[in-house]
Amino acid sequence: MIKRQFVQSIIAGMALCFSVAAVAADESIIVQSTTSTANSGLYDAILPQFTEKTGIQVNVVAVGTGQAIKNAMNGDGDVLFVHAKPSEEKFVAEGYGVERFDVMYNDFIIVGPADDPAGVAGSHDAVASLKKIAESQSAFASRGDNSGTHKKEVALWKAAAIDPTADSGKWYRETGSGMGATLNAGVGMGAYVLTDRATWISFKNKGDYNILVEGSDALFNQYGIMLVNPEKHPNVNAEAGQTFIDWILSEEGQNAIAAYQLDGQQLFFPNAK
Amino acid sequence: MQDFGSAFTLAFQLVLNADADLIEIILLSLKVSLTAVLLSALIGLPLGALLATARFPGRQFCLLLVNALMGLPPVVVGLMVYLMLSNAGPLGWLRLLYSPAAMIIAQTILITPIIAALTAQVISDYEREYRELFRSMGLGLRQRILTLLFDARYSLMTVSLAGFGRAVAEVGAVMIVGGNIDHLTRVMTTSIALETSKGDLALALALGVVLMSLALLVNALVMTTRLTAKRMAHD
Numbered sequence: 001m002i003k004r005q006f007v008q009s010i011i012a013g014m015a016l017c018f019s020v021a022a023v024a025a026d027e028s029i030i031v032q033s034t035t036s037t038a039n040s041g042l043y044d045a046i047l048p049q050f051t052e053k054t055g056i057q058v059n060v061v062a063v064g065t066g067q068a069i070k071n072a073m074n075g076d077g078d079v080l081f082v083h084a085k086p087s088e089e090k091f092v093a094e095g096y097g098v099e100r101f102d103v104m105y106n107d108f109i110i111v112g113p114a115d116d117p118a119g120v121a122g123s124h125d126a127v128a129s130l131k132k133i134a135e136s137q138s139a140f141a142s143r144g145d146n147s148g149t150h151k152k153e154v155a156l157w158k159a160a161a162i163d164p165t166a167d168s169g170k171w172y173r174e175t176g177s178g179m180g181a182t183l184n185a186g187v188g189m190g191a192y193v194l195t196d197r198a199t200w201i202s203f204k205n206k207g208d209y210n211i212l213v214e215g216s217d218a219l220f221n222q223y224g225i226m227l228v229n230p231e232k233h234p235n236v237n238a239e240a241g242q243t244f245i246d247w248i249l250s251e252e253g254q255n256a257i258a259a260y261q262l263d264g265q266q267l268f269f270p271n272a273k
Numbered sequence: 274m275q276d277f278g279s280a281f282t283l284a285f286q287l288v289l290n291a292d293a294d295l296i297e298i299i300l301l302s303l304k305v306s307l308t309a310v311l312l313s314a315l316i317g318l319p320l321g322a323l324l325a326t327a328r329f330p331g332r333q334f335c336l337l338l339v340n341a342l343m344g345l346p347p348v349v350v351g352l353m354v355y356l357m358l359s360n361a362g363p364l365g366w367l368r369l370l371y372s373p374a375a376m377i378i379a380q381t382i383l384i385t386p387i388i389a390a391l392t393a394q395v396i397s398d399y400e401r402e403y404r405e406l407f408r409s410m411g412l413g414l415r416q417r418i419l420t421l422l423f424d425a426r427y428s429l430m431t432v433s434l435a436g437f438g439r440a441v442a443e444v445g446a447v448m449i450v451g452g453n454i455d456h457l458t459r460v461m462t463t464s465i466a467l468e469t470s471k472g473d474l475a476l477a478l479a480l481g482v483v484l485m486s487l488a489l490l491v492n493a494l495v496m497t498t499r500l501t502a503k504r505m506a507h508d
Binding site for chain 2 (some may be wrong): 030035039043044059060061062070071073074075078178179180181182184203204205206233235
């Protein structure tokens, strides 16, 4: 009697296990993408339009660009949609991706506390602002996670000829986590933070923080999309993945991106060629 | 600190409105964690009882190992399962990554040591009491284990609850192997992490309140079952 119950419960457990596994088997693709696009609500706004048209379910895994690229290299995704052009080009050049396309852009900004200890408010020069922050040893919270935003930040420090990691743990604080977590930490300790505009606009824990530096060419933030190479990873759902890429580059997809607004502000500007 | 006040109000509203997305997330949380507890119990209860009852060389080491594994960091488990289930990994062909099944596997690995170690602790207490009796009856190992598991069943419910608590509360493992995909692998803890990263601390805290209420409910259900069963057994 006990034995039969035991066997039954095993079978029930297995059945439950497989029934939930089966959900993933519909016509669907996995897009490895970044927190900045997902947290801003962009996907919630545009993906239903694509799914309605094609019947393809798009499952977005939102991580930092570095991790997204790594996951895509492992073949754990059909499409890569991130924002670190040099890394993306390397990804394609090494044969992991088929071809990279520009999709949309917005810009990075530096946000900081109202008392602005480094005196950078109103500046349009990101590099000069970082120099001021470093000289005044004002707290700066870095992603420190190899994400697209982090890569941009590293490039800006390089342009300023400063190695902030020498002071890591002092005024330069690497959180090693996502954009939202870094903003939470930055606001909590009064540190300057480099962030993308979309995340900032949709971020709800702003405290007394404002955009202090913006409008510099160096702060341009380009998003790119590419199919994970099916020759490298035969499991890639190339057909559905390509359908998604074609759609997002089409007039319809581009219009959907342009139409997405939060608090009356457009978050992403389509620029597919 | 107004976040606390608004969190409770918000949690209340969320539950009252019975928001479809929230219900989906709650159900998935329960499905994943309860399945993981069930599988872990199937492995951990007999394993723990065996470690407490049988005498074999290396037993102490096994007990030490199981006890140490109770401290497995969820992120590490998540990473290991990711590497196994990744398309570049040995089990990639199963196509389980970013599915609830992957989350169940990760949580099962995470809590099986907890259930096994606590079971070993509970059963060894019983075993000390029963040792003479077993010897006089001349019972084999299998029968001894089954008897002990049966007689300790109420304590083992608490053991399973400890496992459930750990499973339903962890975020590190399910975030990596599930991917926090909306309508597919998003559970309570990954939602809380997501809302925190959006800076919506009130909503995150409200979800936390809902999760804690859920754990409270499951615990209350088990405790009621346990008390009722005990009362009936004494009648």
